[in-house]
């Protein structure tokens with residue numbers, strides 16, 4: 001699937017848009033930026049930038065541009081249409097998820113350790129060689145957990161390393177380093193009392209071994225006490241908020257002091273609605289993107305979840321979710337390194353859709369739209385070492401969204417996508433759309 005058609009000339013001046021750089025700096029009204037061979041070479045105001053002779057001009061008056069989104073926590077490959085299983089974990093289906101992400105404006109995805117076999121390594125290599133489009137894939141290979149305490153779900157059985165000794169933990173990391181994973185994933189959870197969780201001496205050894213190999217280690221976490229220990233043990237990122245209680249000032253201060261990246265993962269927001277949420281209603285910009293790219297039976301199943309909801313269940317979900325919201329507000333206030341990461345790819349939490357939903361949930365929890373844009377662009381780029389992505393500035397890749405409305409006014413305007421550019425080339429969204437709907441009706 002060729003996703004980078006409509007290639008503009010090698011030098012193009014884009015003029016007139018409101019430009020949101022992605023690094024938290026104030027937006028530039030009436031901007032101009034020059035792109036040469038896929039790289040941004042100048043950013044300034046319209047009328048102040050000159051383009052070389054023969055350069056193309058694109059008028060973006062009335063539009064807003066911002067960097068493409070980056071999701072640091074996803075699980076590509078498991079859902080295909082209405083089915084969800086390890087059998088779906090094929091090259092074709094993983095690429096379909098990466099194309100789906102890109103269609104919604106997400107240009108890079110970190111897979112978080114539920115990865116079977118060699119297929120993702122091949123996809124990453126093909127992308128690096130320029131042979132394959134879609135959202136850029138970063139991988140963690142097989143994540144590491146205590147027996148039966150790794151990824152929870154029948155589709156994931158047997159994929160993660162199960163370790164009970166420091167030596168096994170270190171060997172797993174060495175194997176992963178040999179395969180050049182982008183980072184190491186561990187699970188520290190007892191899966192609701194079903195299994196003993198990875199103990200601190202083991203995760204300390206894994207973190208140490210990761211760092212010896214220059215690899216960041218990130219942790220799935222559930223319990224407050226584990227988060228405290230992980231942060232003290234120099235974990236690089238926690239890929240969920242604590243879920244048994246609120247993160248207090250002491251833990252938040254420790255997260256900030258140790259430079260730990262935090263992925264809020266607000267997907268439980270979906271459970272807080274007694275009735276069909278607005279994004280699943282006709283006319284909503286997220287619903288429009290879904291209808292363009294997902295088959296009707298999948299959308300019908302998403303909607304069905306909201307029929308005859310039990311009031312007590314909704315109440316419980318809201319109480320639980322309130323814990324996450326308050327923790328996130330506290331982290332944002334303390335300037336913690338909040339990073340978009342939302343468990344994309346769980347059943348009916350589709351690529352593209354879930355990232356867009358997460359941005360709205362982050363604002364709902366008390367972050368400003370500007371903080372959320374930083375968390376979805378420059379921050380994950382920094383964490384994932386995507387040095388050329390995540391910011392619209394000279395020297396960076398021209399990876400950007402052209403939006404019909406300003407996301408600083410309303411974060412859901414990130415869904416009003418007019419065009420997507422990757423390395424200066426406009427993505428052919430019509431052909432992406434065709435391939436996506438085909439994949440989901442098969």
Ligand SMILES: [Zn+2]
Pocket residue numbers: 073074075112343
């Ligand atoms: Zn996950």
